[in-house]
Amino acid sequence: MTGVQPGIDDRRGIAGTPAKVAFLMHSVLNMNVRAPGIAVHRGPIEDLYHFLMDRGFEVVQIPCPETTYVGLRRWWFTRELYDSVGYRRHCRRLAEAVCDLAEAYHRQGARLYFVGMGLSPTCGLRMTQSDPAWGGKPFEVPLDPPAVPGKGVFVEELEQALAARGIPVQMSDVAPAAIYPPYRVPAAGPYPTSLAAAIEEVKRFLDA
Amino acid sequence: MREAEAFDRRSRRTLLLGSTTLQQCREAVDGWVAAGYGLTVVPRLDLLEGRASVATWVQAICDTLEEMVRNRHAVVAVRSEGDRALDAVLDELARRGVALTVQPCDASPKA
Numbered sequence: 001m002t003g004v005q006p007g008i009d010d011r012r013g014i015a016g017t018p019a020k021v022a023f024l025m026h027s028v029l030n031m032n033v034r035a036p037g038i039a040v041h042r043g044p045i046e047d048l049y050h051f052l053m054d055r056g057f058e059v060v061q062i063p064c065p066e067t068t069y070v071g072l073r074r075w076w077f078t079r080e081l082y083d084s085v086g087y088r089r090h091c092r093r094l095a096e097a098v099c100d101l102a103e104a105y106h107r108q109g110a111r112l113y114f115v116g117m118g119l120s121p122t123c124g125l126r127m128t129q130s131d132p133a134w135g136g137k138p139f140e141v142p143l144d145p146p147a148v149p150g151k152g153v154f155v156e157e158l159e160q161a162l163a164a165r166g167i168p169v170q171m172s173d174v175a176p177a178a179i180y181p182p183y184r185v186p187a188a189g190p191y192p193t194s195l196a197a198a199i200e201e202v203k204r205f206l207d208a
Numbered sequence: 209m210r211e212a213e214a215f216d217r218r219s220r221r222t223l224l225l226g227s228t229t230l231q232q233c234r235e236a237v238d239g240w241v242a243a244g245y246g247l248t249v250v251p252r253l254d255l256l257e258g259r260a261s262v263a264t265w266v267q268a269i270c271d272t273l274e275e276m277v278r279n280r281h282a283v284v285a286v287r288s289e290g291d292r293a294l295d296a297v298l299d300e301l302a303r304r305g306v307a308l309t310v311q312p313c314d315a316s317p318k319a
Contacts (some may be wrong), residue, residue, distance in 0.1 A: 030246030043246035063268035
């Protein structure tokens with residue numbers, strides 16, 4: 001190891017303070033909270049789990065706002081279905097709790113990262129799913145997602161809460177190719193379209 | 209089988225642990241991950257000592273786990289000594305009548 005001072009290593013700061021903290025949406029480490037029919041991993045995204053552990057990240061797993069509000073048997077939702085007063089309040093409360101922890105780590109001098117889930121109506125950062133026609137009597141929806149540029153409801157609330165407190169956090173989201181079945185990966189847009197490229201993108205983000 | 213059902217690869221198995229345990233028992237946790245367990249990690253709530261958001265964290269984590277148990281997912285907890293954050297979650301789950309199996313942090317998943 002080079003350039004290392006006594007009491008400091010390349011992964012953790014002074015006196016064990018973590019140098020890097022990754023705030024992960026729940027399903028990055030546990031796909032069991034996803035809505036039925038869209039989980040391509042049994043548990044965590046294993047490549048990312050091992051990467052985070054190998055790099056010595058402190059991991060803060062954010063509870064899934066959808067699971068804790070709607071439950072595990074939920075339908076596939078669009079952003080419009082989640083964009084309600086009650087769900088926003090739920091997300092805001094959770095975002096404030098996340099901010100309390102982020103603030104504590106920030107005071108310790110840690111570098112903070114947030115990893116959302118691409119396309120999610122709750123925790124997508126670059127794209128989300130939107131279709132104002134969804135609602136009312138259930139009907140068959142296409143397998144390919146109604147993807148649009150935009151952010152999920154929780155990400156919006158988290159960004160506002162972090163900005164209000166002046167907490168700097170690097171933010172990204174996992175590309176759909178790493179988390180969705182192939183039929184739900186948009187052919188166009190900002191995300192890499194292969195699994196390998198999607199994983200590499202997150203690793204590069206966390207290595208920055 | 210419909211295409212959407214074919215891609216439902218959720219294991220319906222979760223390992224609950226504190227972030228302290230995750231760091232101290234990496235090798236054992238790797239074994240659970242290889243066996244298909246998803247992870248639910250309780251963060252270092254000691255950093256929030258005295259703040260109201262501790263309750264928000266504990267309630268949200270317990271809501272997640274209770275929902276899993278209600279939906280017949282298997283949830284196993286492992287803990288290393290002194291993992292106080294996990295204790296708060298286990299206490300709240302016990303209050304709700306959700307009993308989890310708690311194993312030492314170096315336990316291995318059953319085949």
